[in-house]
Amino acid sequence: MSTVVERQTPGRYARLMTTLLRETLRLDVWVNRLYPTDFNPLYYTGGLSNLFLFTLVLSGIFLFFYYDASLGEAFASVQYITDRVPYGGIVRGVHRYAADGFIVAILLHLLRNWFTDRHLFARDNPWISGMFLLLFGGFIGFTGYQLVWDERALTRLFIGGLGISDGTLVRILFLHIGPATALYAFLWWHYVRLRHPKIWPPGVWVLFCVGLVFLLAGVVPMTRETIPAAAPAAHPTSFPMDVFFLIPFWLLNFLPAGVVVLLLVALFVGGLAIPYASRRETPVEMGVRHSGVAQVIDGNCTGCELCYYDCPYNAIVMVPSPGHRSLLAVVIESRCVECGICIGACPFEALELPKFLERDVLRQVAEALRPGSGQAVRA
Amino acid sequence: MTQVPKVIGFICDWSVDLKPLSDGGRLRELPNVRVVQVPCSGFVRPDWLEEALNRGADGVFVTGCPYGDCLNREGNFLMRDRIDQLQRRLQRRKVDTARIGMLAFGLHDGAAFLAEVKAFVDRIAVLPPAQPARTAGRPAVAQPAGTPEGERT
Amino acid sequence: MRTVYTMGVALLSGLSLLFAVGIIYGEATDQWFLGGGSVGALLIAYSFIVLLLRKMGMTGPRKTER
CATH class of the missing domain: 3.30.70.3270 (Alpha-Beta Plaits)
Known part of the structure; x- marks a missing residue:
């Protein structure tokens, strides 16, 4: 570290990353005043993501028992889960807010490991597999919004065949659960070169995160957003937007679809290139660490x-x-x-x-x- | 003990920022503390700590990143366990465990680090003069540099 | 400081009792959102109790940071 600060590279990327590193560690100092270091959530962002994923799997299994993947029944079955099944609305809310928490925890994990140089050299394996985990996570969230089959779902993707049919919803249901299963294969890849991966956050954060998800599901219930059921002829003009999964569709307001797709592809490919494209410090500057x-x-x-x-x-x-x-x-x-x-x-x-x-x-x-x-x- | 204790600190390059604190390999405020920068706190072999005590150091400590934030994931946890073992081992040879320390400080914790090192030195200063840790088989006094110590490998 | 922590634990315990009553009340009156939300609030209160106990040194890893 001190070797880094002594011999500063003139590169703009290097200077920016050094600043980000210092500020990340300064944030740690503040968090460590509140929480002991073994309870510091920023040291367990990966474990937090895993916790949210586990919550998603459990609540998803519950929802899967009641969901009906057919055109006539999909929306009605979701309504049935929310209104009639005991605590069904809570579980639906848990599934939704845990998904948001999953993305937040993944992004925290990504940024922290990027800023503290934990993606460089031989550590690139978790970074590359993590980019795939992020891609799949976002995709699963998107198909999840389609499954509800309200007007928000009419984004005309994965239709298949000549038009919307029962097969469409079955296909989307598979595209929701199949990649979610694949996440665990990617997690194996993510962990394969780590000796003792920290896959679970400290108990205090398990309680807090599960509690927060349940509290949100109770206080801001899913029924608050009343979106009409999807009809094949409907052309929805506006609907409530989810910040974490539907941002590409928000971008469609300003940009043509091709540009948005290109932007997403560029983000993904750029993310894959991050460990190799540029480095914060040259090998000489690393001093004893090299x-x-x-x-x-x-x-x-x-x-x-x-x-x-x-x-x-x-x-x-x-x-x-x-x-x-x-x-x-x-x-x-x-x-x-x-x-x-x-x-x-x-x-x-x-x-x-x-x-x-x-x-x-x-x-x-x-x-x-x-x-x-x-x-x-x-x- | 009348004179200032000689202390050697093995300090992880990623942990506390030594630039404002050290000068020519010594802490500016505590010139009796010599710092050796190492790539990770887990790099330090407990033998070296024992060796430093044998050669006449009054205390040795290792500084790593805050627990849970090791750049190499678990170097500071491993070093903490190794230091515990070393303390138990040397206690049987009548070496006070206060002479061996493990500290954990992040980049911006310079002030806390200095305070902790000062406390460490003060604890050592009141101890009776050090007995050589290894009494038999090896001269306990400081040897001149260049003896076959380093040539063993 | 210890008394502050103890008082915090006592306060949070009282709150948790309140949330537990909320769970039972929500269940009895079929207000599932109230019941589920109380579960969440109860867990959050528990998490802060654990934090305070950790800061008091009554829980946590055997070898705390030195």
């Missing part, structure tokens, strides 16, 4: 697996050691983020960061302890 991929000193490795258990990015695998009965640690270079945690884990001096060796550290220690050492040399 000390090269960890190297195993084969003769010292005893195959004790300590580094394997501690590596946060699953970059170390244990392979059978040739000629011995023990194992041997091997660093997968494409996964290593050069943090050096394995060096601290190894009691046998079998791992080194090539540009910051153990003897460099011990030299600094010796210099510090030499009697009368005034001006110490920096590494």
Whole structure:
């Protein structure tokens, strides 16, 4: 960090990202005054997204029992859920507000990990899979609004065949639930290179978020928005807008449809390019944080697996050691983020960061302890 | 203890901003504290802390990011556990656990960091002079630099 | 500070009792939105109780930050 601040790159992107990094961490200072660090919600944005997703799955299963995917019955079944089924309106509200919370938590997660450089180098796997999770999340929200089959649903997408029929709603129902299932496949991809992914927020935030969703469902019930049922001939001119999922349709007020589609595609592709397009700091500016991929000193490795258990990015695998009965640690270079945690884990001096060796550290220690050492040399 | 204790701090490059605090590898306000910048607090091998105590340091501490906010996800948690183990190990050799510390401070926590280091140094200053942690097999006094210590690897 | 936290916990406990009554009342009179909303308010009150207990040091991880 301090190396960053010392040698500032003149690039505008670099300066902007450094400012954003500093302000993100300043926000943490404020949140940490209110909440202890193990309760800080900004450290658990990914877990919060997962919590909302879990809430969505549970309430979605409930709604699925009552939903009727046919033209005549879809809107009526939604009304039946809201008015007749005990607490059906609450569950419908939970499903809707948890979806909003899901998108908010995902965006917080994205921005925080972007601003704090957690998307760079070997950490790009969660970023790329996260872009797909965001894309699918937005798409699922959109099909969810179509399922209600009120006038808001008449956006004339995924019609299929010659016109709107029962098959249309079945198709949309599949396009709602199928990608939602696929989210869990993407989540596997998201977690695959993380040793202990933080997939659940602290209890205080589980209580708060579930509580907030229920409170909103009770205080701002879904029946407040009275939107008439969709009729094939209707041309709705205005309807209540959801900020998080229907923004592209709001943009249709000002831009032609092709431009909106192009904008979405550009956002997605640009998001995929973010870890590779530009960096906040050059490798030289990273200083000690760029000390090269960890190297195993084969003769010292005893195959004790300590580094394997501690590596946060699953970059170390244990392979059978040739000629011995023990194992041997091997660093997968494409996964290593050069943090050096394995060096601290190894009691046998079998791992080194090539540009910051153990003897460099011990030299600094010796210099510090030499009697009368005034001006110490920096590494 | 009459003289100022010599303290070595291993400080994560991503945690507290050392630019306004340090000068030539030493804290400006506490010149007896030598800082060694490391890529992550988890990089520090507990052996090095023990080594520093053996060579005559009065105290060692490691500073990482706030718990939960490690850039490398869990380096500070791992280091906290390792420090706990080291404290237990050295306690059996009659080394006071106050000589080994784990701190966690973010980029903007410079003032709190300094206060904590000051408290750490004050705790050490009142302790009786350090006994060498490892009494047998190895000279406990500070060795001149360039001894085969670093050549082992 | 501890007394402030204790008073906060007591206050939130009273509020939670109120919300619990709201759940039962909503259920008894078939006002489902009132009942469901009270569930949410109750959970939020619980979350702040947990936060206060954590700040008092009565709950939370075994090794708190040092």
